[in-house]
Amino acid sequence: MRRVVITGAGAINALGASAAATCEAMREGRCGIGPLDIRDVDRLMIRIGGQIRGYDETAHFSRSEIALFDPFTQYALLSSREALAQSGLEITEALSYRAGVIIGTSGGGLHTQDESYRLVYQEGKNRVHPFIVPRLMNNAAASQVSMAHGLKGPSYCVATACSSSNHAIGQAFQLIRSGATDVMLTGGTESMLVFGGIKAWEGLRVMSKDGCRPFCKTRNGMVQGEGAAIFVLEEYEAARARGAPILAEICGFAMTSDAADIVMPSQDGAARAIAGALADAGMAAEEVGYINAHGTGTTANDRTECAAVRQVFGDHADRLMISSTKSMHGHLIGGTGAVELLAVIMALRDGIVAPTVGYVEPDPECDLDVVPNVAREARIGAALSNAFAFGGLNAVLALRAI
Amino acid sequence: MADDVTRKIIEIIAEQAVLEPDQVSLDSTLDDLGIDSLGLVEAVFAIEEAFDISIPFNANDPGDSEFDISNVRSIVEAVKGLIAEKQS
Numbered sequence: 001m002r003r004v005v006i007t008g009a010g011a012i013n014a015l016g017a018s019a020a021a022t023c024e025a026m027r028e029g030r031c032g033i034g035p036l037d038i039r040d041v042d043r044l045m046i047r048i049g050g051q052i053r054g055y056d057e058t059a060h061f062s063r064s065e066i067a068l069f070d071p072f073t074q075y076a077l078l079s080s081r082e083a084l085a086q087s088g089l090e091i092t093e094a095l096s097y098r099a100g101v102i103i104g105t106s107g108g109g110l111h112t113q114d115e116s117y118r119l120v121y122q123e124g125k126n127r128v129h130p131f132i133v134p135r136l137m138n139n140a141a142a143s144q145v146s147m148a149h150g151l152k153g154p155s156y157c158v159a160t161a162c163s164s165s166n167h168a169i170g171q172a173f174q175l176i177r178s179g180a181t182d183v184m185l186t187g188g189t190e191s192m193l194v195f196g197g198i199k200a201w202e203g204l205r206v207m208s209k210d211g212c213r214p215f216c217k218t219r220n221g222m223v224q225g226e227g228a229a230i231f232v233l234e235e236y237e238a239a240r241a242r243g244a245p246i247l248a249e250i251c252g253f254a255m256t257s258d259a260a261d262i263v264m265p266s267q268d269g270a271a272r273a274i275a276g277a278l279a280d281a282g283m284a285a286e287e288v289g290y291i292n293a294h295g296t297g298t299t300a301n302d303r304t305e306c307a308a309v310r311q312v313f314g315d316h317a318d319r320l321m322i323s324s325t326k327s328m329h330g331h332l333i334g335g336t337g338a339v340e341l342l343a344v345i346m347a348l349r350d351g352i353v354a355p356t357v358g359y360v361e362p363d364p365e366c367d368l369d370v371v372p373n374v375a376r377e378a379r380i381g382a383a384l385s386n387a388f389a390f391g392g393l394n395a396v397l398a399l400r401a402i
Numbered sequence: 403m404a405d406d407v408t409r410k411i412i413e414i415i416a417e418q419a420v421l422e423p424d425q426v427s428l429d430s431t432l433d434d435l436g437i438d439s440l441g442l443v444e445a446v447f448a449i450e451e452a453f454d455i456s457i458p459f460n461a462n463d464p465g466d467s468e469f470d471i472s473n474v475r476s477i478v479e480a481v482k483g484l485i486a487e488k489q490s
Contacts, residue, residue: 205460220460221460263440264439
């Protein structure tokens with residue numbers, strides 16, 4: 001089977017406006033979560049989030065582009081541009097037919113929906129902008145990225161809530177490994193920090209009013225974030241032949257379904273996905289030095305995730321590190337796994353393990369090395385990235401240093 | 403004789419439990435009634451709507467919330483407190 005490597009990364013989120021800035025913040029254990037600055041915030045009970053600050057869309061896009069680009073598309077386009085630039089890859093005519101885009105997003109153009117519903121329902125307008133549909137559709141980001149870079153192979157979006165990014169990256173990996181394509185741009189994007197998006201989450205009563213503290217005894221829920229991360233995936237031999245910067249190798253991927261509850265996580269479903277990714281990668285459990293956790297900061301997820309890791313790794317669970325960077329950038333829902341993959345790459349490539357910040361008190365139900373508050377230097381040869389979505393859809397990626 | 407607030411809360415909880423209101427007593431716990439976490443969140447919502455109040459309830463740690471859900475009686479007491487707070 002063909003090998004698949006990551007040759008470029010781009011990102012924008014609460015921690016920074018590039019992959020490098022994001023990794024630097026993770027290394028410093030900086031938290032990007034703060035008071036939300038959105039319309040009608042005074043009518044919300046939840047008023048914090050991992051919001052992108054100081055962003056000016058007109059600095060990056062023309063007026064006619066903005067008419068077609070919801071923020072979730074803008075974030076994907078900026079990240080794609082950065083990732084492709086790093087990879088140094090030139091999309092020739094021949095390559096364009098062997099290259100595609102798979103982008104995870106849960107909500108799609110939620111800013112566009114929120115603003116348009118406000119206009120027609122609240123303000124009584126009988127007319128909306130003509131491009132509302134192409135702006136809000138879930139596949140808008142994938143389509144615009146394919147158009148921006150002339151990628152003419154398979155492109156689509158994946159919407160599996162909090163696992164969208166990992167499902168997208170895993171599918172892109174499989175397409176290249178199987179020989180169906182040679183190059184894929186993949187990752188995830190989300191811009192759910194709008195009044196309606198947060199109001200809906202409030203209803204579930206799983207959001208924290210004061211911060212995201214995964215694995216900590218005092219944790220009291222998740223905090224939403226926004227943004228994107230996009231990666232260039234290439235077939236290994238081709239990437240090596242052209243002297244591309246190789247950031248890491250994706251070696252395995254597994255997906256499972258709990259088939260149980262629409263919101264409660266399942267230890268069995270999570271454990272099967274973790275074990276499946278190891279098996280797909282031909283990776284011994286003892287190889288794994290780091291797991292980027294799903295780690296949402298809810299009582300149920302963190303407890304269940306730790307139990308699943310113990311179930312799969314046995315004694316080795318006490319010798320690996322597991323951290324949740326959601327404590328810093330918040331939960332980007334459909335975009336989260338992509339931003340979190342940056343932490344995996346940093347561990348494999350730079351030997352720096354991102355911390356779980358905001359950690360104040362150990363929880364006996366999460367008794368693993370969660371790298372509290374301060375990043376750690378370590379030689380990591382292999383790592384996993386976990387994603388476990390509402391709806392019981394689990395997706396785990398396995399990567400090695402190269 | 404149950405007052406209106408108690409009656410309404412019992413009605414909401416009974417609906418979630420798919421029971422008749424007379425099968426729900428003040429001493430019933432949510433476990434007794436077979437109400438799971440989603441059912442509880444829905445019941446909290448219905449109570450908020452019925453009395454136009456905001457209930458400080460976090461599903462991450464129902465036992466530790468400011469809103470006591472030990473049994474139907476504790477829920478009724480807490481809701482009455484919130485209604486009084488709103489009126490004052």
